[in-house]
Amino acid sequence: MSATILDGKATKEAIFDELRPRVARLAEQGSAPGLATVLVGDDPGSHSYVRAKHNDCAKVGIKSIRKDLPADVSQAEVEAVLDELNADPACTGYIVQLPLPKHLDAGPLLERIAPEKDADGLHPISLGRLVLGEEAPLPCTPRGIIELLRRYDVPLNGAQVAVVGRGITVGRPIGLLLTRRSENATVTLCHTGTKDLAAEVSRADVVIAAAGKPNLITADMVKPGAAVLDVGVTRTEAGLSGDVHPDVAEVAGFISPNPGGVGPMTRAMLLTNVVEAAERNLG
Numbered sequence: 001m002s003a004t005i006l007d008g009k010a011t012k013e014a015i016f017d018e019l020r021p022r023v024a025r026l027a028e029q030g031s032a033p034g035l036a037t038v039l040v041g042d043d044p045g046s047h048s049y050v051r052a053k054h055n056d057c058a059k060v061g062i063k064s065i066r067k068d069l070p071a072d073v074s075q076a077e078v079e080a081v082l083d084e085l086n087a088d089p090a091c092t093g094y095i096v097q098l099p100l101p102k103h104l105d106a107g108p109l110l111e112r113i114a115p116e117k118d119a120d121g122l123h124p125i126s127l128g129r130l131v132l133g134e135e136a137p138l139p140c141t142p143r144g145i146i147e148l149l150r151r152y153d154v155p156l157n158g159a160q161v162a163v164v165g166r167g168i169t170v171g172r173p174i175g176l177l178l179t180r181r182s183e184n185a186t187v188t189l190c191h192t193g194t195k196d197l198a199a200e201v202s203r204a205d206v207v208i209a210a211a212g213k214p215n216l217i218t219a220d221m222v223k224p225g226a227a228v229l230d231v232g233v234t235r236t237e238a239g240l241s242g243d244v245h246p247d248v249a250e251v252a253g254f255i256s257p258n259p260g261g262v263g264p265m266t267r268a269m270l271l272t273n274v275v276e277a278a279e280r281n282l283g
């Protein structure tokens with residue numbers, strides 16, 4: 001039997017349908033949301049994600065602002081753009097597209113975002129609030145994964161979850177989200193220092209693969225019936241490759257396609273964060 005597809009593309013469209021009337025209401029109340037993106041350099045993937053985010057804004061009626069900067073821009077020049085967005089009332093939330101070119105220091109730039117305009121949930125204050133269990137914008141990919149599982153009724157309460165990868169946008173924050181009382185899962189965070197990855201994955205009810213290593217998760221590692229979410233995107237000569245081998249679909253109970261799974265959910269959660277922040281601004 002093959003797995004149920006966790007269709008992120010269709011779920012994103014359903015979420016957009018829910019956001020549209022909220023955006024219209026905010027505009028009527030004089031609190032129209034506006035999302036800005038800061039994109040540095042020529043990375044084709046980043047350009048395509050940023051383009052998609054602006055198309056999404058147009059679809060739900062959110063105004064958007066693009067700040068595209070050359071690859072050789074200095075740290076101070078990026079800081080000046082962030083200061084401009086912090087002061088711009090038309091921008092209610094914004095993101096700095098990652099990764100940044102190597103000569104830029106991402107940490108201080110993320111920290112320079114006004115916390116109330118942090119649309120990505122990656123500001124240290126937002127991540128600190130997540131640790132403390134306080135209300136804050138949540139990182140988009142982890143939030144999207146949990147929303148996708150919720151909408152497909154994949155149980156998390158008491159579930160054993162293996163997260164593979166400890167990056168700041170997915171691996172680290174998703175452990176915090178999944179172990180909240182509302183989700184109540186038990187999480188094992190696996191990384192390059194994990195001694196026996198296959199053993200950790202094979203006892204998981206839910207596997208979240210975010211290592212950026214093509215086909216790292218193979219069918220023999222997965223417990224029959226498990227939910228498997230593929231976050232990895234690696235550009236190879238043969239095209240884009242995820243972290244999950246296609247044969248896993250024969251063993252898993254639920255699987256997120258890649259593309260069409262977690263990526264669109266990331267975008268849906270970005271707009272959700274923007275709408276929620278504008279609603280908070282109304283008080």
Ligand SMILES: Nc1nc2c(c(=O)[nH]1)N[C@@H](CN(C=O)c1ccc(C(=O)N[C@@H](CCC(=O)O)C(=O)O)cc1)CN2
Pocket residue numbers: 045048049052095096097098099120140141169240258259260261262263264266267
């Ligand atoms: N500031 C941030 N940078 C990055 C984030 C993030 O959440 N905030 N996440 C990723 C990239 N990302 C969003 O920015 C992202 C990745 C993928 C997709 C997506 O819709 N992918 C499509 C396929 C698109 C393709 O063919 O290239 C899919 O999976 O169906 C959206 C957003 C790193 N950087």
Ligand SMILES: [Mg+2]
Pocket residue numbers: 101102103104105106
């Ligand atoms: Mg750097």
